[in-house]
Amino acid sequence: MAGLKAVNIIEFQDLEDIIYLLQNISELDLSGYSKSSLKRRVERFLQVEKMDIVDLKNAIVNVKDFHNYFIQELVVNVTEMFRDPQFFNSLKKNVIPYLQTYPQIRIWSAGCSTGEEAYSTAIVLNESNILDRSFIYGTDISQRALDIARKGVYSLNKIKSYTENYLHTKPSLDFSSHYTAMYDAAIINKEYRNKVLFSTHNLVTDQAFNEFQLIMCRNVMIYFDKELQSRVLNLFYESLSLFGFLCLGSKESLYAHDIKNNFKVIDKQYNIYQKIK
């Protein structure tokens, strides 16, 4: 028994091999992802698929479109509606009044996964009476996550915990007024679904595609190394209009990045920034 290694562990060199193979056969570039987190995801994938590392390398090279399936399984799709409720309170207090002065408001939910954050934002816009002149772009690398996002259907179990989050935002409406429940699931109201366009976008390789007054990218950058974080922050900077807002996750800050000099800190705790030059 002594010295027996856990069976599902791969070497960091195997991870590098996989990154290299993907770069060669596809547009996927995982070289800027945090290594330990990515390695765990690959190990989990192998366990679920009952593959070993040799199978995986073979499949990437030889199976058509395998890499598309692989990346969808690899990315973290954990999200919630009104995650960090206090963040949404800060958004309402510090950002919404500013957005209200615009005739048209474009918002980008970057790395939106299954859409919860985009819909939460739509609800906040509705509460502030500016949903009709707003439009939200939700983008993610995972087509499968986006399919769920477009449907706007979530299990009642999830809705229950989202309701708890929502209550912490001191809302003027019941959460249940934003969806219709059917059997064991709920569909987000059409007025919200019509206001969000979901499409694929890879933060690592794709470029700016519009100009926004608000960009939300929460709990995405923690999966990137510092260099890639800087590159993505630059993409956000280029995609923001002057005096537009950037919202990062509660553990993601501009602090270690030079681009911070072009932003003003609006909320230090919840990492809300405004582009000032």
Next chain:
Amino acid sequence: MAIATEIILIGGSAGSYTLIAELLENLPPTFEPAICIVLHRNKHYDTQIEKSLSRKLKRNIVSAIDKIEICKNYVYFAPAGYHLMVEPNFTFSLDGSEHINYSRPSIDVLFETAAQIYKKNCTAFLLSGANSDGAKGLRMVEDFGGKIVIQDPAQAAIRTMPLAGKRETLIPLVWKNSQIISFFSNLN
């Protein structure tokens, strides 16, 4: 601030806080390793443990930040709501993926990633708790040549976690609270 070449990991849940506070209190003024702690706590009540301990004990006790270097003479807590991982370049990364053992941060996640980077320069402590998070991670620390210590279940407020650690590992050290505290007071 120099990068730590040794790491000490502490995992605890229900009933472990008093011991953690006590062993931090007994630390010498400076020490070589980095100390890294996962304490299960509710994400809705970010209890400011780091701030109050840091003020009280006048030491570098901080919440681990994404992508910062792991430094000597520092005590890091995993922030509520995120897994804490050690990266090959001796930095931390945070991760918001699925709960492991109903926990985020999960002790297993920290232990497993740290074990593979720090190998024999890793010492892991598993303390009181009501679930089995940390047991697998402890085993991995052992497999990669690190040293593993379990709080004596007889002295743990809740012994589920130390017992799970004992079951999962081969030859863990089982220490009484006084032995654990003296280990920390003798660090250099």
